[in-house]
Amino acid sequence: MGPFWTFILLYPEIFLAIICFFWFSLFRLIRQRQKSNLPVNWPVFGMLPFLVQNLHYIHDKVADVLREAGCTFMVSGPWFLNMNFLITCDPATVNHCFNANFKNYPKGSEFAEMFDILGDGLLVADSESWEYQRRMAMYIFAARTFRSFAMSTIARKTGSVLLPYLDHMAKFGSEVELEGVFMRFSLDVTYSTVFAADLDCLSVSSPIPVFGQATKEAEEAVLFRHVVPPSVWKLLRLLNVGTEKKLANAKVVIDQFIYEEIAKRKAQASDGLQGDILSMYMKWSIHESAHKQKDERFLRDTAVGFIFAGKDLIAVTLTWFFYMMCKHPHVEARILQELKGLQSSTWPGDLHVFEWDTLRSAIYLQAALLETLRLFPATPFEEKEALVDDVLPNGTKVSRNTRIIFSLYAMGRIEGIWGKDCMEFKPERWVSKSGRLRHEPSYKFLSFNTGPRSCLGKELSLSNMKIIVASIIHNFKVELVDGHEVMPQSSVILHTQNGMMVRLKRRDAA
């Protein structure tokens, strides 16, 4: 007889007690699960089964959990894997971590390692390096040369690339996957804004260019790093296999493009520098004696950072905006009304593009964009790590190194934050009685971040998006293809799960 059976025969009461303990625990967990939206904390696996089971609807499920838990909830990962984290959508906690105690919540070295494709750039830097880079970037974003270069680039690209492409699709009555179009266009525009060079991503016939493909693969690998334990992706990196191999290859392609652009620019006379981001950073050396900005790696990290900061976020916001237009025709009608009488320039094919200056008065249009970002924040969550032990405003204790995930997606969908109609798409909530844009504190509307690390491209991207959506709405009617379901993907960027299939019609042909 083996030791197991000997133990049972000698101590049957202890064995019975163990069985009863496990049976009652299981029973309690099942009852608990039936009654609430909150994930069950299983022995050994923690809440992993909940995450796996709801992987396809994770943003909505997290919103349900936070609604029930009162905005803050501790998630337990499997035992020994160091995957526990706090998740919250509480504006007071946001304000505490992003503003009042900013220094206690840096991005952290783990974040920088996950996004190592960005090098030591602004998006991942902390402390002095971040302060220096932030100061420099603020100077550039405030410069008139840069702003007018960026605005003229977007208007030119909308008239010469985007609208003709959509017009072509409209003429043939083809179905169009709109998010894919916006992704390519946004990459095209961002590349031009950073390098004053054309990538031509939106040609009717050609496939996505290698640079675009490389950025896509890099993003997929970074997403994978977010969902598996760090030991797993680090092992894959060491062995150079799977997503890590793809990431390494993508980095080679991205670096090759960027270093070539830097070399071309360095070969130009300094009076040939334009208002693009690379030129602006190279001109900075005139103002500062530090040698850092001339360093090629610094320029590379800066350029990659700006490309990654902007391109997908604008593309997904445009996609959700047009999804909302398809679902709320009365909002689209009001925007069309607002655009009537505003001056636009005419491009070949009788296509019309609005300029930024003329769109300043389009308040309702801007409100519709903000409302889109409230319900569909381009980055559905943000992440921080506590540097020292702390107590959150709701009394929750966090110990050093605790990871905190902020669900921006849930924040837009909580009654206590936005009122009973929080799930409705209502641009009117952004317009004051006097017809001006209503201000909402950024720790409540977190889509562009809040505090010292808030988005530097906010004004620029809102202006860009206004030009694009006004020009599309004015020229085309966008209709969802029947039966095509649009839903959010479980990802670090709020892509759609299956794209957004639409048909376009020229308004003047109707």
Ligand code: HEM
């Ligand atoms: C719809 C468009 C955009 C949205 C929703 C958005 C949102 C955000 C968010 C949430 C952050 C914080 C990221 C983090 O801390 O992890 C951020 C940071 C940043 N964004 Fe944007 N962004 C957009 C477009 C842009 C564009 C077009 C640019 C520039 C070309 C830009 C430049 C930056 C920079 C430089 C930072 C880093 C600031 C810092 O860490 O100090 N963004 N943005």
